[in-house]
Amino acid sequence: MxxxxxxxxxxxxxxxxxxxxxxxxxxxxxxxxxxxxxxxxxxxxxxxxxxxxxxxxxxxxxxxxxxxxxxxxxxxxxxxxxxxxxxxxxxxxxxxxxxxxxxxxxxxxxxxxxxxxxxxxxxxxxxxxxxxxxxxxxxxxxxxxxxxxxxxxxxxxxxxxxxxxxxxxxxxxxxxxxxLKPDDKLAAGDRQLAFMSKKVEPVLKQAGLLKDGEKVVASRVETTAYGSPKDGDTSLDAIKIKSADGKERLLPRAEWPANLKLSNTEGVAFSLINNHPGAIEIAGVILLMAMLGAVVLARKKVEMDEAALSAAIARQRAGGRGDDELGVDGPFARPGTGEGGVA
Amino acid sequence: MNSLSHMLPMLTSLDLSSTLAQGPLPAAMSTITLYHYLFTSAALFCIGLIGFLTRRNLIIMFLCTEMMFQAAGIALIAFSRFHLNHTGETFVIFILTVAAAEAALALALVVLLFRRKESLDASVWTELKG
Incomplete structure (x- = not known):
């Protein structure tokens, strides 16, 4: 092996x-x-x-x-x-x-x-x-x-x-x-660029690939759950360009300028929104529940345990801390009346 | 030591651009390189586990669970880079979410328990078991 x-x-x-x-x-x-x-x-x-x-x-x-x-x-x-x-x-x-x-x-x-x-x-x-x-x-x-x-x-x-x-x-x-082999079908690549007309347009203009009056049209990217196109579908590797008179042409992947790249943040965003929209909802519910739980727990009135209370009183009598620390507002105030805990 | 001299030029290259992903499809990562990251992640996880078992302070115990979350995050990001796919990175966002929710709830609980017993020692709550 x-x-x-x-x-x-x-x-x-x-x-x-x-x-x-x-x-x-x-x-x-x-x-x-x-x-x-x-x-x-x-x-x-x-x-x-x-x-x-x-x-x-x-x-x-x-x-x-x-x-x-x-x-x-x-x-x-x-x-x-x-x-x-x-x-x-x-x-x-x-x-x-x-x-x-x-x-x-x-x-x-x-x-x-x-x-x-x-x-x-x-x-x-x-x-x-x-x-x-x-x-x-x-x-x-x-x-x-x-x-x-x-x-x-x-x-x-x-x-x-x-x-x-x-x-x-x-x-x-x-x-x-x-x-384990890296799966080419899983690789996200930068195909999502065909969807981002506003990002692509200035780069194409700068490279001289866009004539006067032409516009980049966002094409819907059909992806599998992993962010890559379905098997054998290469038509997505092209940016759709629409001229002023309504004619459409495709700019294939091979002709894209070298500085046209999908950044990491854009890739994560596409993966999050395109492929895992349900997970965002679940994350929101988790956060909401945690917030509710924390609020409920923090509002709860707690009485100090008897053993801990007597230990605290003993410590106070021994003079381990100044009296101001265990004053009337402290957590051990008025033992037995039930108002000791912080509300 | 012949292989060590072979290793040196790669080790001494301080240029990050060789490792950062570039272009539509960056250079693939070998499984051995992936193994380095997975080893670090597993070691971090085990240190967190040992900390959770040995420490008696409730706050440190929860800090150790955060460390285990972090180890899982490193493994996810390494696999994400290995497959050149963003799904792993996306799931680290959910690790962050769960960690934040856990921190809020666990710390509220810890404060509650502290108010009752005046102690953060986990073993003062042993009477709760069964």
């Missing part, structure tokens, strides 16, 4: 990575996370070097190595950093690095959508909630860190499970990928 990488190397990489991740988990004693991170990075480097040496003709661009190393290293830091705020900031780093990966895969629109929506909006929401929902520090806890942030739960078992999954997934990819 022709595998892109020897399985021994793959499993060795997975084992080394598991060791590194398990070492860098937060624990009660000093955790050797720098050592663990170096081990995990070595494991990634080992697998990538093995892949590159076995198939030197198809190594990706060097930017791939830079971005994926940044993404994986900061992802490791997200799950090992004891402070939630820092973990969220490292996650922003992961997002930026994976948007770099999107860029080298020539998905420019999604790159910037990812930065704006993910790093800009979703992560800020996370940071807000981290700052809202932070436990009042007491003197027992060191450096403001709570016990559940400093100690991880079952690090060894979780790491073993995760890396067995990684080994299985990558082995299956390695076995299955050689059978």
């Amino acid at each position: 022709d595998l892109p990488l020897s399985p021994i190397l793959l499993f060795a990489g997975c084992g080394l990575g598991a060791l590194g991740v398990a070492l860098s988990m937060p624990r009660k004693s000093i955790s050797p996370y720098i050592f663990g991170a170096i081990l995990a990075g070595l494991a990634f480097g080992l697998v990538m070097l093995g892949l590159g040496l076995k198939n030197p003709e198809s190594v990706p661009n060097i930017h791939f190595y830079i971005f994926s190393l940044i993404a994986l290293a900061s992802a490791l830091r997200v799950i090992t950093h004891p402070r939630p705020v820092y973990a969220a900031l490292y996650f922003v780093m992961t997002i930026l690095a994976s948007s770099g990966l999107y860029l080298i895969l020539s998905a420019e629109f999604m790159t910037f959508a990812l930065i704006i929506v993910y790093a800009g909006a979703i992560l800020i929401t996370y940071l807000f909630v981290i700052m809202l929902a932070t436990e009042a520090p007491s003197e027992v806890q060191s450096e403001n860190l709570t016990e559940y942030d400093r100690v991880s739960r079952e690090p060894i078992a979780a790491t073993v499970a995760g890396f067995i999954l990684l080994g299985g997934l990558t082995t299956l990819f390695a076995v299955g990928l050689p059978n």
Whole structure:
């Protein structure tokens, strides 16, 4: 069987990575996370070097190595950093690095959508909630860190499970990928240009392919679900031009000017609107339901649990925090009357 | 190490235009190159999974699910480039949608749970099981 990488190397990489991740988990004693991170990075480097040496003709661009190393290293830091705020900031780093990966895969629109929506909006929401929902520090806890942030739960078992999954997934990819062929029928190409008369017209005029009084007519592009024309239908590879006296002629694909190209954003837009219009509706419903749910949850009156309440009162008596923090407006005001929760 | 010297000119080419898709049909991507991206995506997914299992802070657990979404996004974009088809990119838009909806709902829930127990520890809610 022709595998892109020897399985021994793959499993060795997975084992080394598991060791590194398990070492860098937060624990009660000093955790050797720098050592663990170096081990995990070595494991990634080992697998990538093995892949590159076995198939030197198809190594990706060097930017791939830079971005994926940044993404994986900061992802490791997200799950090992004891402070939630820092973990969220490292996650922003992961997002930026994976948007770099999107860029080298020539998905420019999604790159910037990812930065704006993910790093800009979703992560800020996370940071807000981290700052809202932070436990009042007491003197027992060191450096403001709570016990559940400093100690991880079952690090060894979780790491073993995760890396067995990684080994299985990558082995299956390695076995299955050689059978995968890029399908020419799936390729979107730039046939949709025949539909975009306003974009095409100035380019044709500039190239001198459009005579006086002639106009480009948008022709309906009949596509399959994958965005390509139906089998054997080559008539779509032509731009329809209408002259002033109503005569129509076709400009075949071979005569199109070289600078007439479909941009990535236009391609995504055609795929979204032409091929997946129902999915947009579903996405809208999901967002609406999430908004309704969040509003309902946020308006709910919550009473504090009895154990948590007595702990908070004990903390207040011990003087862990100033009195202004637990004043009348605080969440523990007037226990038992039911008006303690924030409405 | 003969193959390494063969690899070097490709590695040192800092010109992005060789990888960016150009023209009506850009150069095809080999399955091995696709495998590189899929490996990164799988590794990111597994790190997110390990984080979800080990961390006890509710907010970090949801951050790890976002990381798994991100891994799926990288795989989708890589397949989209491999097939020279925009459907994969379109589905990343829906990943973003689901991630945003999940963030809104999950964080509202986390704030609710925090108000009740004054703690973000997932294990204080163990009494909920069965």
